[in-house]
Amino acid sequence: xxxxxxxxxxxxxxxxxxxxxxxxxxxxxxxxxxxxxxxxxxxxxxxxxxxxxxxxxxxxxxxxxxxxxxxxxxxxxxxxxxxxxxxxxxxxxxxxxxxxxxxxxxxxxxxxxxxxxxxxxxxxxxxxxxxxxxxxxxxxxxxxxxxxxxxxxxxxxxxxxxxxxxxxxxxxxxxxxxxxxxxxxxxxxxxxxxxxxxxxxxxxxxxxxxxxxxxxxxxxxxxxxxxxxxxxxxxxxxxxxxxxxxxxxxxxxxxxxxxxxxxxxxxxxxxxxxxxxxxxxxxxxxxxxxxxxxxxxxxxxxxxxxxxxxxxxxxxxxxxxxxxxxxxxxxxxxxxxxxxxxxxxxxxxxxxxxxxxxxxxxxxxxxxxxxxxxxxxxxxxxxxxxx
Amino acid sequence: xxxxxxxxxxxxxxxxxxxxxxxxxxxxxxxxxxxxxxxxxxxxxxxxxxxxxxxxxxxxxxxxxxxxxxxxxxxxxxxxxxxxxxxxxxxxxxxxxxxxxxxxxxxxxxxxxxxxxxxxxxxxxxxxxxxxxxxxxxxxxxxxxxxxxxxxxxxxxxxxxxxxxxxxxxxxxxxxxxxxxxxxxxxxxxxxxxxxxxxxxxxxxxxxxxxxxxxxxxxxxxxxxxxxxxxxxxxxxxxxxxxxxxxxxxxxxxxxxxxxxxxxxxxxxxxxxxxxxxxxxxxxxxxxxxxxxxxxxxxxxxxxxxxxxxxxxxxxxxxxxxxxxxxxxxxxxxxxxxxxxxxxxxxxxxxxxxxxxxxxxxxxxxxxxxxxxxxxxxxxxxxxxxxxxxxxx
Numbered sequence: 001x002x003x004x005x006x007x008x009x010x011x012x013x014x015x016x017x018x019x020x021x022x023x024x025x026x027x028x029x030x031x032x033x034x035x036x037x038x039x040x041x042x043x044x045x046x047x048x049x050x051x052x053x054x055x056x057x058x059x060x061x062x063x064x065x066x067x068x069x070x071x072x073x074x075x076x077x078x079x080x081x082x083x084x085x086x087x088x089x090x091x092x093x094x095x096x097x098x099x100x101x102x103x104x105x106x107x108x109x110x111x112x113x114x115x116x117x118x119x120x121x122x123x124x125x126x127x128x129x130x131x132x133x134x135x136x137x138x139x140x141x142x143x144x145x146x147x148x149x150x151x152x153x154x155x156x157x158x159x160x161x162x163x164x165x166x167x168x169x170x171x172x173x174x175x176x177x178x179x180x181x182x183x184x185x186x187x188x189x190x191x192x193x194x195x196x197x198x199x200x201x202x203x204x205x206x207x208x209x210x211x212x213x214x215x216x217x218x219x220x221x222x223x224x225x226x227x228x229x230x231x232x233x234x235x236x237x238x239x240x241x242x243x244x245x246x247x248x249x250x251x252x253x254x255x256x257x258x259x260x261x262x263x264x265x266x267x268x269x270x271x272x273x274x275x276x277x278x279x280x281x282x283x284x285x286x287x288x289x290x291x292x293x294x295x296x297x298x299x300x301x302x303x304x305x306x307x308x309x310x311x312x313x314x315x316x317x318x319x320x321x322x323x324x325x326x327x328x329x330x331x332x333x334x335x336x337x338x339x340x341x342x343x344x345x346x347x348x349x350x351x352x353x354x355x356x357x358x359x360x361x362x363x364x365x366x367x368x369x370x371x372x373x374x375x376x377x378x379x380x381x382x383x384x385x386x387x
Numbered sequence: 388x389x390x391x392x393x394x395x396x397x398x399x400x401x402x403x404x405x406x407x408x409x410x411x412x413x414x415x416x417x418x419x420x421x422x423x424x425x426x427x428x429x430x431x432x433x434x435x436x437x438x439x440x441x442x443x444x445x446x447x448x449x450x451x452x453x454x455x456x457x458x459x460x461x462x463x464x465x466x467x468x469x470x471x472x473x474x475x476x477x478x479x480x481x482x483x484x485x486x487x488x489x490x491x492x493x494x495x496x497x498x499x500x501x502x503x504x505x506x507x508x509x510x511x512x513x514x515x516x517x518x519x520x521x522x523x524x525x526x527x528x529x530x531x532x533x534x535x536x537x538x539x540x541x542x543x544x545x546x547x548x549x550x551x552x553x554x555x556x557x558x559x560x561x562x563x564x565x566x567x568x569x570x571x572x573x574x575x576x577x578x579x580x581x582x583x584x585x586x587x588x589x590x591x592x593x594x595x596x597x598x599x600x601x602x603x604x605x606x607x608x609x610x611x612x613x614x615x616x617x618x619x620x621x622x623x624x625x626x627x628x629x630x631x632x633x634x635x636x637x638x639x640x641x642x643x644x645x646x647x648x649x650x651x652x653x654x655x656x657x658x659x660x661x662x663x664x665x666x667x668x669x670x671x672x673x674x675x676x677x678x679x680x681x682x683x684x685x686x687x688x689x690x691x692x693x694x695x696x697x698x699x700x701x702x703x704x705x706x707x708x709x710x711x712x713x714x715x716x717x718x719x720x721x722x723x724x725x726x727x728x729x730x731x732x733x734x735x736x737x738x739x740x741x742x743x744x745x746x747x748x749x750x751x752x753x754x755x756x757x758x759x760x761x762x763x764x765x766x767x768x769x770x771x772x773x774x775x776x777x778x779x780x
Contacts, residue, residue, distance in 0.1 A: 045629075045778030054698065062696075089658070097657050100650065 003132075003179040010163045011138040011150040012172035017043045020147035023170045024049040027149060030166065034155035038133075038142040060118040061111045068110030072103040132181050137174075150178070258351070263337050263344075272329030276355045278363070286360030289353045293345060302364045313341045318361055319368045331358045398621055400758050408751035415745030422738040431486075431493050432730065433742050436722045438483055439580060440604070440746040443597070443718070445476030446576075447605025449536055450569055453562035456539075456555070462633045464774035465623050468763050469612045471543060473605060475757040476750065477536045481529050483749070488522060495521075497586040508587050516583055524579060528572045535565045546767035555769060573598045581722075584729045588667040592652045599645040600687075600721050606641060607714035610634045612754065614704045614711070616763065623764045625775040628702040632779050635701030638714070642695070646688040670728045683724050687717040702779070719743060 014020045017039070024037050028051045037046060080086070081093040091098065120126040133139050133150065142148040149172075151163050160177075167175045215221055230236050236244040262268035276282045291300065299306040302318035316323070326334075335354045338344040349357065366374070415437075422430035448470045455463045455470075463470075491498050497516045503509040509516065538561055542554040574594025582593050590596075613634065616622050656664045671680050694710050695701055719742065765771060 048778070058697070090660070091658075097650075097654050100654070 002182040002184075004182050006180040007153045007160065008132040008178045008180045009150045009152040010160065010167065011133070011136070011148055011176045011178050012167040012170070013138065013141050013174045013176075014147045014149070014170070014172055017147060019171070020149065021045060021049050023149050023172070026170060027151065027166070031157060032151055032155050034158075035149065035151040038139070038148045038150070040143060040145060040147070043147070055123075057115060057118060057123065060122070061115045064114035065107050065111035068107040069103050071110075072106035073099060076102060130181055132178055136176065136178055138176050138178065141174075260336060260346070262333060265333075265337070266339075268329075268333055271327055272332055274328040274332070274355055274358060276352070276359055278359045282356050282359055283363060285353065286356035286358070286363075289349055290357050290360045293349055294357065297342075301368070302361060315342070319365060324365050324369070328355075328358050328362070331361060397762050400621065400755055401619075404751060405755045408748050408755055411744050411748030412752055413748075415741045415748050418738075418741045419745060422741055426736070426738060427490075428493055428730070429736060429738050430741075431490050432726055433738055434486055434745075435494060435580065436719070436726050437742045437746040437749075438480075438487060439722050439726075440719060440742065441476055441483060441749055442480055442576070443601030444605045444608050444750060445474055445480065446532060446569070446573060447601040447603075448473035448609065449477060449532065449539075450566075450602060451605060451609065452539060453535075453565045453569070456559045456562035457566065459559075461770050461774040462630055462777035464768050464770045465626050465764060466609070466613050466630060466634075467543070467765055467768070468758075468761065469616065470605075470609050471540055471761075472754045472757040473608055473612070473750070474536055474540070476753050477529070477532045479749070479753055480532070481526065484525060484529070488525070491518060491521070495583055495586070497583060512586060516586060521579060524575055528575055531568055531572055535561065535568070539565075543765060543768075544761055547762055547765065548767065550767040550769075552769045554767075570594075570598075573601070581725050584726060585667055585670075588664065590652055590656070590664070590667075592648060592655075596645075596648050596652055599641060599648045600718055603638065603641045603645050603687075603714055604718035606634065606638045607711040607718070608750065610638060610707050611711040611715070614708050618704065621763055623775060627778075628704070629777055629779045630774075631704060631707055632698075632702035633777070635695055635707055638691070638710070639695040639701065642688060642691045642714070646692075649687075671724065676724075676728045679720070679724055679728075683717070683720050686713070686720055691717070698779075719746075 012023075014023055020037060020039060020043065024046060027035050028049065035050075037043075037050060039046070076099045077094055080095070080099075085093045087093075088095070138148055138150070149167075151158065151166075164175055230244040232245060234244040235242055239246070262270070290302075294302070295306060296308055297306050297312065297315040298304055298318060304315050304317035306315065332354055334342070335349065335357060336344060336346045345354070419430060419434065422433065451463075451470050452467065452474060454460070455467060487494065497503050497509050497512070498518050498521075503513050503516070514520075539558055542558050542561070545551070546554045577594045577597035581597060582588065582590070610631070613622065613626075614631065617626055617631075653668065656668055659665075670676065691710055691714055694706060694713075700706050723739070723742075768774075
């Protein structure tokens with residue numbers, strides 16, 4: 001770096017932290033305001049020795065930390081309670097405890113980022129790579145194993161010979177004059193620079209375009225995205241009608257398929273008979289399937305009082321006289337075929353499970369309308385009330 | 388920089404301190420006995436709170452000593468004796484615990500064999516929660532603490548005379564062994580004495596919760612004693628505000644830690660909302676207990692946090708004195724909040740006054756007793772001068 005003849009400051013080197021603390025005290029006591037200390041590591045008690053005022057950095061941290069807390073809380077309130085309210089885990093829309101961790105994180109994030117950025121911009125004058133102390137013998141030493149003090153030339157009571165005298169009296173082993181750096185200007189809009197900028201722009205955008213739109217669609221980079229097989233809705237050149245998706249060959253039947261001849265009928269004339277006896281195993285299966293597929297609408301005890309009540313057309317209770325007079329086959333038919341708003345459950349529940357549900361509904365109906373004779377039967381041990 | 392001969396002249400603590408201790412202790416004891424005969428159950432719960440208050444300060448102080456050795460801290464060496472005097476509480480705990488042991492049936496309902504046998508959950512917990520094993524655990528924990536206290540303090544006191552540097556190394560090893568023991572024993576203590584008041588309830592973080600509260604409380608007690616002794620010229624003359632800053636900063640840190648742990652416990656239980664867990668918090672949010680819950684948040688977190696936030700506040704003796712008393716008060720509220728809502732239909736009563744009287748009286752008496760037996764400054768510690776030279780950056 002080229003230097004002018006203008007003096008920037010006088011720098012002195014010391015050997016130990018005690019010497020530098022003492023030097024800082026003496027310099028501050030002599031009334032110098034514009035001076036600095038450089039040490040290879042933080043020396044405790046330096047702020048006091050230099051008579052520095054407390055740093056203002058904390059106020060930036062506080063302001064940004066507080067605004068982070070307020071911003072995070074308000075944003076979550078707006079997002080979760082006003083703009084898109086959703087019930088999550090049965091908690092209120094404004095679920096304060098759940099918002100606290102996020103608020104804490106945003107507070108810490110803004111506080112720390114603002115501290116670092118505030119330090120670099122306000123305190124250091126970022127980028128500040130033209131500090132005259134840089135690239136001097138002084139700076140080399142204080143960033144290794146020496147402790148340095150520098151008094152700047154713009155201090156109101158700066159006097160070169162007096163400062164030198166002060167440093168010698170403090171037993172500094174090397175005193176150095178530091179001169180200002182010559183100002184250099186770098187014009188931004190040089191043709192060369194603009195050409196470089198243009199070249200970089202063309203190369204990067206061209207490469208990006210080529211990679212993302214061409215290269216990744218070539219073998220082997222496409223990782224077998226394109227294959228010879230025909231996927232759904234695709235045209236086929238193999239078949240004469242050019243349909244990729246084929247229909248079943250006429251007359252084929254899936255294995256295990258049993259036709260249901262009454263589908264679409266509201267009240268089949270023929271009665272179906274229940275193949276299951278109400279054993280414990282069957283009733284347990286029926287209860288399980290009933291609670292899974294039927295209870296969301298009909299309720300856990302088939303009262304028609306389900307948890308979806310009000311959000312859906314209300315289903316009837318299965319304890320009405322009409323429902324109780326249904327034959328087993330009729331209930332089976334309703335599950336299989338659907339009725340009114342209720343759709344068919346044939347695809348979700350197998351035939352055996354449907355019959356088990358029918359048996360379980362019978363249990364519910366009987367329990368709901370228990371007669372005195374039932375109690376007698378329990379006492380006789382004909383019914384096992386404890387399951 | 389490092390000098391061998393630290394100038395320190397031992398002074399006895401003023402008689403006023405022991406008088407104050409005896410006054411508080413006898414008033415607390417007198418009221419406690421009256422309370423015991425007017426409302427035995429309540430008086431016992433209050434004594435449990437007083438015992439936990441004393442215990443938390445003593446064991447917190449022992450942990451602070453161990454932390455100093457393990458962390459290699461210099462700044463706390465000049466004030467270590469104050470911490471040691473508070474840790475002396477530990478050797479008196481086996482006596483203080485006796486009233487609770489003799490009345491164990493009035494405090495813990497799981498201690499009744501017939502109740503425990505009729506309760507499905509208590510039956511499952513009975514291999515741990517039974518009277519014999521409980522008493523074994525209580526005294527085993529106190530024995531472990533007493534052993535480590537005895538060894539650490541003996542080394543520290545011997546060092547005053549011999550100035551043997553090896554003793555510091557021995558204490559470092561002892562402290563490193565003590566800390567895992569501490570983690571287990573403090574959890575056992577918290578679970579046994581406080582969590583089992585509501586034996587159906589469980590929270591795995593509860594031990595940490597009690598630990599954070601007790602460290603905060605013992606730091607507050609240490610700070611209060613240090614500031615008071617320094618003001619009256621009993622501490623080393625080179626002890627300055629920078630040392631207080633470290634105490635204030637530690638207090639601030641542990642206040643945050645307490646809030647973090649307390650909130651974590653609440654958040655997880657609130658989120659899951661399981662009936663076997665949430666009833667503990669529901670008890671603390673109904674029948675006017677919610678005001679105490681809110682007071683706890685304000686007193687134990689918001690006020691100390693705001694008061695200690697700025698750097699100058701952490702080294703201001705007046706502020707530290709006030710906030711230390713405040714935190715001790717908040718710790719009392721914390722214990723009240725842990726113990727009392729377990730009892731249905733209990734609200735504030737005059738009996739509750741005996742806790743602070745008795746607890747503070749006992750702490751002052753033990754402190755005074757120990758302080759008159761050894762130096763207020765560990766003059767043999769090799770790190771003493773370095774500690775005195777400590778300055779905040």
